[in-house]
Amino acid sequence: MRSEQDMTDIDEDALAEAYKKGLELEKSGDLDGAEAEYRKALALDPSDPGGVSIRLAAMGREAAPERMPEAYVATLFDQHADVFDDILVDQLGYCVPILLREKVRELGLGPFDRLLDLGCGTGLTGISFSDCTNHMTGVDLSEQIVEVAYDREVYEDLYVGEAVSFLEEFEEEDGSTPLWDFIAATDVFPYLGAIEPMVTAAAARLEPRGFFAFSTETLPEDVLSGRDYMVGRKQRFAQSESYLRRVLGAEGFAILSLDPITVRLEDGEPVPGHMIIARKLS
Structure with missing residues (x-):
């Protein structure tokens, strides 16, 4: 900023x-x-x-840079805060939070004591998980977006901040370092290129055997051409499946599910991606 x-x-x-x-x-x-x-x-x-x-x-x-500039992401979401849900859900057909909740139910996971929603936006993931979580914390880079989420009264705690920095630096008022048993990051990875900082930081903030769930966008292998990640023609990052598996394994996660999904629509065409739920092994 x-x-x-x-x-x-x-x-x-x-x-x-x-x-x-x-x-x-x-x-x-x-x-x-x-x-x-x-x-x-x-x-x-x-x-x-x-x-x-x-x-x-x-x-x-x-x-491709390792991530989108913070100033760009904050500006983008601040400008669209008032119509964010209309654009994302009604125009782009975005339903990743619902898909994630269904997958969690299918796997028989939860209820969760403490859930952290990274890139919480207006609270769509929070709404989807309100029936199976005792305490929810939301974090987003856009102050205007956080204000919308606050009005929904879904989260016990809300913060303005960049996701990785929050994971690495956040402390409670008494100086303690909180842990969560479920960390969600729906529609965050398309704003990241290199995912190692995010996965490493999430692992450090999870309880033993805690869950990390996130969505990504992807591109055909012939377009990725062996790259771990790249910026697609719509100015969003895409990551390869092999890259996701490699980094999660290196950080001590076991993948419970890695499913292909349609993330949203772009010019009427489906945008492919993955929904991943991984469990911290210790």
Whole structure:
């Protein structure tokens, strides 16, 4: 996130103009011109609130970063907070929280004492798990989104913060380090490239034999071309199944289920992904 001091040093008009020109040139098919304008925007504001580094990667003009810029994700969700559910559920057909709840029921898991909802958004996962959890904590990078979730009165505790940083740094007021027996991260991994920091941090915050559940997006193997992850043409990260299995195994998780799902619709077409539920072995 940018501080007020940082923002005073940025030519916002020039930044907006470069970003607008980049979008127009990309849409017209002039990728060279778009790249030049996007690089101007990135030079003007390296915090990258417009996500031009992601667009460059999607165009094949830059290697995929390890994650989306925090400034970009926060800006994106803050701008759409009031209509978030309408876009996600009604327009894009997003139902991952419901699919996750059904899978948990199918596996006979729960009830859970303490559930942590990373990237909680407006509370869709919280609503889906309200019948099988004693205490729920929600975390999201967007302050505006968290305000919407607060109004739903689903979570006992809500925090504004980046998911991995929260896992690594959060302490209770008395200085104790809380653990959870179920950590959910629905629609978080499409904003991450490298998943090792997230999986490592989640393992450290789970009770022994606790569960880590998350959704991903993926691409055909011939598109991934052996890569662990990449930015797709819709500016979201996709991870390979082999990468997911490798990292989870390395961090001491046993995979209970790894199922192909349709994450959402994009231009009317289904977006493939995976739903994963893993258990910490010790």
